[in-house]
Amino acid sequence: MLTRDAALTICETVLDHAKAAGAEDAQVSLSNVEESHARFADNRVTTSGRSEDLDITATVWVGRRRGAATVNDSSEGALKQLAGDAVQIARLSPVQREYLPTLGAQEYSADRGFAASTAEVDVFARAKALQGMLDACRSQKVTGAGFHTARAAASATATANGNRRYFRNTRADLSVTARTPDGTGSGYYSGDHFDLSKLDAQRIATEAVNKAIRSRNPQPIEPGNYPVILEPQAVSDLIGFFTGNFDARTADEGRSAFSGKDGKTRLGEAMFSERLNLYSDPMHAELPATPATNEGIPASRLSLVNAGVIENLAYSRYWAQEKKREATPGPVNYILESTQTPASLEDMIKGMKRGLLISRFWYVRLVDPRTMVLTGLTRDGLWWIENGQIKNPVRNLRFNQSVLAMLAPWNVEAIGRSERLAPYVVPALRLGAFTFTSISDAI
Amino acid sequence: MNATRREFIATGSAAFAVACVPDWAQAFQPGAAADALRAEIADAALTHAATLGASYADIRINRYRRESISTREQQVQNVQRSTSYGFGLRVLVNGAWGFASSNVVDATSARHAAELAVSIAKANAMLATRKVVLADAAKVVTSWTSSFKKDPFEVSLETKIGFLLNLNKTALVPGVSFVTSQILFADEQKYFASSEGSRITQRLIRTYPQFQTTATDRASGDFQTRPVVDRAKLLGYEYVEEPMWLADAEKAGHEVVEKLKSKPVSAGRYDIVVDPTQLFLAIHESCGHATELDRALGYEANSAGTSFIKPTDAGKLRYGSNIVNMVGDRTQLGGLATTGYDDEGVKSDEWHIVRDGVFVDWQTTRELAPQIGQKRSHGCLHCDSWASVPFPRMPNVSLQPAKTDVTLDQLFSGIRRGLYIVGRGVSSIDQQRYNFQFGGGVIREIRDGKLGAMVRDAAYQSRTPDFWASCDGVGGPATYQLWGTAADGKGEPGQTNQVSHGCPPARFRNITVLNTAAV
Numbered sequence: 025m026l027t028r029d030a031a032l033t034i035c036e037t038v039l040d041h042a043k044a045a046g047a048e049d050a051q052v053s054l055s056n057v058e059e060s061h062a063r064f065a066d067n068r069v070t071t072s073g074r075s076e077d078l079d080i081t082a083t084v085w086v087g088r089r090r091g092a093a094t095v096n097d098s099s100e101g102a103l104k105q106l107a108g109d110a111v112q113i114a115r116l117s118p119v120q121r122e123y124l125p126t127l128g129a130q131e132y133s134a135d136r137g138f139a140a141s142t143a144e145v146d147v148f149a150r151a152k153a154l155q156g157m158l159d160a161c162r163s164q165k166v167t168g169a170g171f172h173t174a175r176a177a178a179s180a181t182a183t184a185n186g187n188r189r190y191f192r193n194t195r196a197d198l199s200v201t202a203r204t205p206d207g208t209g210s211g212y213y214s215g216d217h218f219d220l221s222k223l224d225a226q227r228i229a230t231e232a233v234n235k236a237i238r239s240r241n242p243q244p245i246e247p248g249n250y251p252v253i254l255e256p257q258a259v260s261d262l263i264g265f266f267t268g269n270f271d272a273r274t275a276d277e278g279r280s281a282f283s284g285k286d287g288k289t290r291l292g293e294a295m296f297s298e299r300l301n302l303y304s305d306p307m308h309a310e311l312p313a314t315p316a317t318n319e320g321i322p323a324s325r326l327s328l329v330n331a332g333v334i335e336n337l338a339y340s341r342y343w344a345q346e347k348k349r350e351a352t353p354g355p356v357n358y359i360l361e362s363t364q365t366p367a368s369l370e371d372m373i374k375g376m377k378r379g380l381l382i383s384r385f386w387y388v389r390l391v392d393p394r395t396m397v398l399t400g401l402t403r404d405g406l407w408w409i410e411n412g413q414i415k416n417p418v419r420n421l422r423f424n425q426s427v428l429a430m431l432a433p434w435n436v437e438a439i440g441r442s443e444r445l446a447p448y449v450v451p452a453l454r455l456g457a458f459t460f461t462s463i464s465d466a467i
Numbered sequence: 468m469n470a471t472r473r474e475f476i477a478t479g480s481a482a483f484a485v486a487c488v489p490d491w492a493q494a495f496q497p498g499a500a501a502d503a504l505r506a507e508i509a510d511a512a513l514t515h516a517a518t519l520g521a522s523y524a525d526i527r528i529n530r531y532r533r534e535s536i537s538t539r540e541q542q543v544q545n546v547q548r549s550t551s552y553g554f555g556l557r558v559l560v561n562g563a564w565g566f567a568s569s570n571v572v573d574a575t576s577a578r579h580a581a582e583l584a585v586s587i588a589k590a591n592a593m594l595a596t597r598k599v600v601l602a603d604a605a606k607v608v609t610s611w612t613s614s615f616k617k618d619p620f621e622v623s624l625e626t627k628i629g630f631l632l633n634l635n636k637t638a639l640v641p642g643v644s645f646v647t648s649q650i651l652f653a654d655e656q657k658y659f660a661s662s663e664g665s666r667i668t669q670r671l672i673r674t675y676p677q678f679q680t681t682a683t684d685r686a687s688g689d690f691q692t693r694p695v696v697d698r699a700k701l702l703g704y705e706y707v708e709e710p711m712w713l714a715d716a717e718k719a720g721h722e723v724v725e726k727l728k729s730k731p732v733s734a735g736r737y738d739i740v741v742d743p744t745q746l747f748l749a750i751h752e753s754c755g756h757a758t759e760l761d762r763a764l765g766y767e768a769n770s771a772g773t774s775f776i777k778p779t780d781a782g783k784l785r786y787g788s789n790i791v792n793m794v795g796d797r798t799q800l801g802g803l804a805t806t807g808y809d810d811e812g813v814k815s816d817e818w819h820i821v822r823d824g825v826f827v828d829w830q831t832t833r834e835l836a837p838q839i840g841q842k843r844s845h846g847c848l849h850c851d852s853w854a855s856v857p858f859p860r861m862p863n864v865s866l867q868p869a870k871t872d873v874t875l876d877q878l879f880s881g882i883r884r885g886l887y888i889v890g891r892g893v894s895s896i897d898q899q900r901y902n903f904q905f906g907g908g909v910i911r912e913i914r915d916g917k918l919g920a921m922v923r924d925a926a927y928q929s930r931t932p933d934f935w936a937s938c939d940g941v942g943g944p945a946t947y948q949l950w951g952t953a954a955d956g957k958g959e960p961g962q963t964n965q966v967s968h969g970c971p972p973a974r975f976r977n978i979t980v981l982n983t984a985a986v
Contacts, residue, residue, distance in 0.1 A: 062591065063959050065766045069591035073566025074583055075854040077553065094549035096570045109548060116624040117546045151590040158594060169768035171959040201769040212769070277645070278683040279690045287685045386772070387895045391906065391926065391983045394690065399904050399926070399983075401897045403772075422895075422902055422928070424986040459986050462928050462979070465775065466899035 025143060026056045026078070028190040031180035034098050038082050039182050041107030047084035047114070049184050051126045055079045056178045060145050065169035067158050072147075082110040090120040122342045126183035127320040135191040136312035139219035142194035143176035157229035161202055164233045166209075170200035174220055181320060191314045195446060196220035200229050201404065202236035203467075209417070210467050211235025212384055212404035214257065216446045218312065235383060235405040242417040244463055245408065251379030251437075252458040253372050253409070259360070259453055260445040261385035265398055266427045267302070267358045267448070270328050272337035272347070281396045281428060282334065294333045295428060297436035299363050302329035304355030310444040313356035326354035331363055332433060359449040362439035372438050372454045374412040380458075381407040381414060385423075396427040401464050420467070421460040430455060502658075502668070504572075509660035512556050512577035517662060519585040521558040523601065525661040525811060528554040528572065529853040534620065537649040538631045540639065546624065553853040556580045560588035562598025568854045602836040602844050604813050610668040611807025614800060615703025619652040619674055622704045630676075630707055638680050638716040642724035644690075646716075648678035650707070651699075651953075665812040673803065673965065674706045675699035675953050678716060680723040691923065693723035693908055694891055697747065699953040699965065700801040722909050725921050732910070732925035734982040738885040739927060740878045740940075740974050743948035745888050745907050746866070747968035751952060753931040754786075754793050755864040755968065757900035758820050759847075760829035764838060766859075770959045772898025775931065776826060778839055784826040787935025792867040793821035795830055797846055802863035803951045803965035804849075810857040813846035820864060824935075832859050851962040858958055863951075865969035872943040876916075878974045885913035886925060886980060893926065904928045906983070924984040934975060942971030 026034075035052040042050040055078070062072040080103070083092040091113030095106045150172060161168030173196065180190040199214035213231035215223050254262075274280040275289040282290045306313040306323040315323045319341050327335045336352060344351040373381065383405030391397040399422065406418045429435060440452030505528045516524040530552040537544045554577065555568035565588025567580040619627075631648045638646040653673040660666050677696040684690065695715055700706055741749065761767055762774045776784060786793075797815035799805050808814055811833055819827050831841060832848040849860035879887070892906020906926040912919035929937075951967030 059960065061960055062587075063769075064594070065768055066597075066764065068596045069563060069594050070766055071564055071566065071856045071858060072587050072591050073555075073557075073568065073856045074587065075555070075568040077551075077570045077854055079549075079551075081549075090546065092545065092547040094547070094551075096551045096553065113546050113548060113624070118543050118628065121542050122544075147587050147590040151593055155594055167765060167768070169765060171769055173960060199769055203765070203768060203773075210768075278685050278688065279645070279681055279692075283683075283688050283690070285686065285688045386898050389893045389895045391893045392924070393692075394688075395984065397983055397986065399893060399895050401895070401902065403898055420897065420902075422897075422904060424904075424981065424983055461904075461981060461986060462902060464897040464902035465930065466772070466897035466901050 025058060025176055026178050031056065031178055031190055032182055032188055034080060034103065035180050035182035038080065038103050038107050039184060041104045042082055042084045042111060043184065045108050045111040046086055047111050048087065049085040049126050051083045051181060051183045053081045054180045057175065058143070059173065059175045061171065061173040062150055062154060063171050064154060064158065067161060067168050069154065080106060082106050084110045084114050085123060086111060086114040088119045088123045089114045089117045090123065091117055124341050124345065126185045127187040128185040129187055130320060130322050132189055132322050133307065133315040135193065135315055136307065137194065137218040138192040139194050142174045142196045142218060142220040145174040145220060153225045157200060157225055160226065160229040160233055164237060166202040166204050166233055166236050168200055168202050168229070171197065173197050187320055189316055189320060191316070193314065194218050196223055198223050198225055198228055200232040202232040204236050204240055207467055208242070209236045209240035210404045211239060216444065239405045239417040242406065242419045244419045247421060247460045247462050249457045249459050251376060252455050253376065253379065253381045254453045254455065255383050256440070256443050256445055256450050256452050257384045258382045259450040260448050261388055262398060262427060263358065263360060263448055263450055265390050265396060269396065270338045270355065272339045273343040275337055281394060282337065289337065291334050291337055294433065296329055296332040296431040297433050298332040299436060299439055300329060300332055300360065300431060301327070301363055302358060302360050303327045304357050305359060306356050308357060308359055308449065311357050311359065311446060311449050317354060317356060319351065321351050321353055323356045324353040326352055328355065357447055359442065360451065361442040361449065362451060366441040366451060367438040369440060369452050372440065372452060373409055373414065375438065376409045376412060376454065378410050380418065381409055391424060397424055398427060399424045420464040422462045422464055423459060424461050425459050430458065505658045508554065508572060508574055508577045509658070511574040512581050513660060513662050515578045515581040516556065516558045516585060519581060520560050521585055523559040523662055524556065525659065526554055526556045527810060527850065527853050528658040530656045532620065532654045533651060535649065535651045536627055536631060538635060539645065539647045540635055541632060543628055555850065555853045555855065556584050557857065558584045558588050559599060560585055561592035563588050563592035563595045564599065565591065566856045599834055600837050601833040602842055604811065604833055604844065606664040607808065607812055607814070608666045613671045613701050613805065615672045615705070617704040619672065619704040620654055634678055634712060634716045637713050638678065638720040640717060640720035640724065642682055643680050643720045644683040645681040646678060651675040659808065659810065659812050661812055667808050667812055669807050671701060671806065672703050673699060673701050674703060676707055676712065678719070680719045682723045682727040684727060689727065691723055691726040693719045693726060695719055697891055697950045697952055699803060699951060701803055701805050702801050726909065726923055729921040729923045731984055732922040732980060732982050734980060734985065736977050737980045738882045738974065738976050739978050740885065740887045740913065740972055742887065742889040742972050743950055743970045744890045745892070745905065746970045746973055747950035748891065748894050749905055750793070750864060750866055750968045750970060751966065752894055752896040752903055753900055753934065754821065755861045755966070757931065758826070758830055759859055759861065760831050760835045760839065761859040764835070767957070771957050775899045775901050780826055781829060782825065782827055785824060786821045786826040786932065787824045788938045789824045790869070790941055791821055791824045791935050791938055792819065794818065794865050794867060795820045795845060795862045796865060797862045799863050799967070799969065801949055802967040803953065804861060804863045804967060809846040809848045810850050811848045813844045816845045818845055830859065830862060835859060849964060851964065855962050860957065860964040861955065861966045863967045863969070866941065866971070866973065868944045868947045868971040869941050872945060873940065875942060875946060875972055878940045878942060878972055879913050879918065880916040882913045882916055887911045887913055887918060888927065901930050903931065924982050926981050926983050928979045928981060934978070937976045937978065938973055939976055940974035942973065946971040
């Protein structure tokens with residue numbers, strides 16, 4: 025993993041070469057990633073490996089013409105060639121109408137979210153952890169499949185106008201799918217953290233095994249509208265389609281779910297439950313993020329939805345200039361949480377007269393960008409709830425459901441405690457209605 | 468001439484292009500010295516792995532270059548070139564795999580990777596309940612290059628930008644609000660060496676043009692899009708010079724304007740004719756992924772899922788009607804998954820997956836084939852980068868046309884109430900490849916055998932065996948087209964694959980159609 029000095033020295037070397045080659049403005053970015061993984065299935069490891077790479081990208085402007093080039097070689101000759109290639113592309117390119125001078129010096133908060141335990145994963149310790157998980161599967165006579173990965177990354181940027189930044193982060197992910205031998209039950213559970221030592225491998229395996237056993241022999245129900253409880257994993261599977269809509273330019277151009285009538289946006293509208301907040305915060309304790317946006321704007325807490333009202337859309341540097349305002353300090357992560365005391369999953373179940381408990385969704389796709397209608401399927405654990413109790417497992421269902429309607433003031437009945445499922449922090453949700461359109465035979 | 472074009476020409480960049488582009492292109496060309504260095508590094512890695520206890524090892528030393536240009540309306544948003552060079556070493560120790568890769572390509576790094584990979588394999592071998600056994604493969608020392616007439620990396624940037632801006636201009640017919648277009652070129656130079664003595668050098672050139680039109684109604688806040696994004700091929704720049712691009716751009720412009728004004732579909736049961744521009748995706752999801760043997764054996768259970776087809780089903784399972792024939796093929800001209808040899812040195816193959824409606828064979832690798840009693844791999848091992856662990860990926864899987872000359876109009880004839888589905892819409896399918904939902908880019912009514920008005924918000928839902936059983940018409944050889952996806956995701960860590968699917972249009976009876984705006 026490159027240190028701050030080593031990474032910025034590479035960036036500045038390319039910057040110098042670019043200036044010498046005729047660049048009038050330039051930005052050099054570097055990404056150094058080390059990743060180690062083990063994948064298991066059929067109760068054994070199927071693939072496992074370690075990789076490392078270094079990408080260096082030079083973006084330069086000559087007479088407002090832009091060129092960019094990337095290499096993964098930090099030798100002196102390669103860095104000089106990189107700068108020369110970028111300048112050559114710029115000279116060949118048309119004028120970039122949306123050019124803005126590169127960013128100058130900025131003050132950034134110290135980054136969080138790097139743990140040595142993740143960066144220096146020991147393969148034999150990992151094998152021992154996997155052994156415990158596989159034993160948990162074998163002891164319950166289910167077949168285990170899963171994935172363990174640990175990743176460490178360093179990023180650095182230097183601009184011709186004096187911006188210098190360097191950040192590090194780590195992330196460990198562990199997931200398990202347990203399937204019963206008769207093929208009628210399947211359970212999934214996952215966890216992730218920047219600190220590998222915080223991942224409870226045994227709990228993840230046990231939850232997956234229990235879900236597999238409890239989901240055996242599911243019964244069919246008719247497709248239709250049902251009240252549902254979405255576990256945090258299920259909310260995480262949908263929420264990316266929601267958070268991806270906060271771009272101000274797309275909304276202003278009339279091609280987003282947050283575009284309004286008569287050329288306006290829906291900023292300021294109370295579109296969602298007044299008990300919901302959505303925000304970005306690089307200093308979040310569980311999900312710290314890089315303290316800068318991709319464009320280098322220092323990141324800070326940014327409220328997107330406040331008590332159900334759209335409070336901010338996200339402005340890039342260019343679009344902010346067009347609209348004569350500041351670029352937004354994010355988003356760099358997404359935290360969806362309750363404005364009130366969260367409900368426990370047990371209480372949500374107790375409070376439900378009839379409906380479905382959903383573990384996760386699969387193959388979710390955006391059907392209609394105007395209304396954020398999504399389609400996808402339930403997977404790895406779906407149960408029928410009646411009079412406050414889980415009655416029986418249910419065959420998987422396909423849904424077609426608008427996220428806007430899902431989070432609408434009249435539809436959100438209860439909100440759980442939010443938990444990390446990167447890149448989100450999300451709660452369980454109890455919803456008044458959710459639309460299912462067909463049955464799936466898949467287990 | 469548009470403004471950007473004027474700005475471009477005014478500075479004399481065109482002349483500069485001729486002088487400068489070859490520098491970047493030539494810098495990438497390997498010579499004898501580079502070939503010798505790769506062989507030396509491969510030998511260092513394979514020898515060291517054997518010394519440390521590997522019973523088998525293979526290495527891929529690959530160099531990639533890519534060029535991408537993206538535009539919107541009449542401006543260039545980005546021009547980017549990238550190169551990547553590195554190696555990935557795979558070892559088998561005590562019947563378990565280990566893998567290590569690095570962007571530092573020298574003998575010292577290769578030996579270090581051998582130590583890491585063997586260490587990982589030994590740790591994993593402690594957990595193994597079954598040892599990996601590989602099907603035999605011939606020792607091969609050869610080279611192979613994909614078919615192309617014009618190397619896109621030797622075409623000037625000005626020409627490529629000109630193509631995209633002309634495409635955008637053509638698509639911007641009255642009523643179109645936005646058009647975006649991109650073009651990506653990829654050049655993969657791959658070197659494979661195994662401890663069994665194979666040494667294979669390959670070069671693959673891919674060309675990926677794509678565009679999308681958008682029409683907005685600012686008063687109502689409504690908008691619609693028409694994407695043309697699935698046309699990448701394993702071909703050179705000659706593909707960009709084919710005349711259909713501008714015709715399709717103009718058509719996509721008119722279609723998106725019509726789509727914004729079209730009526731919503733009435734939900735219900737329809738006979739549908741699915742165009743190759745959409746059917747390729749249905750084949751990909753419902754046949755391509757369902758017949759990957761690693762899925763059926765549970766390797767993908769934690770991610771992409773398993774399959775409704777069981778490992779023992781080959782030769783027994785009725786997959787579709789008698790006219791359904793699916794072929795796996797890594798030799799097809801222009802196919803994105805076409806190659807000379809796969810990423811463990813197995814020669815490309817062509818074989819039936821579904822014959823006369825019956826599922827007959829799987830997609831296999833050297834590790835998978837023995838598990839169903841086969842002695843030879845069909846050559847489906849692939850990795851998306853030198854840094855990625857190679858694993859089973861889909862070949863081109865194609866629906867065969869009728870032997871007679873069936874036309875599109877003949878497929879429409881006899882349909883009283885139907886829909887003709889063209890182009891990419893949303894696709895989603897369950898983890899065992901039963902239940903799916905597909906949309907379309909442009910959907911028109913069929914009334915009494917004739918094509919009618921465009922409708923919007925339609926998606927069809929079915930169950931794979933029911934859908935293919937309902938197929939009672941496929942087009943003839945003249946209607947066959949090759950479409951494909953450049954970003955097929957699978958695996959953990961996720962990898963992308965490029966894969967094509969050829970097919971004629973086909974007719975399916977009594978299929979459920981949703982109005983997705985009314986659910």
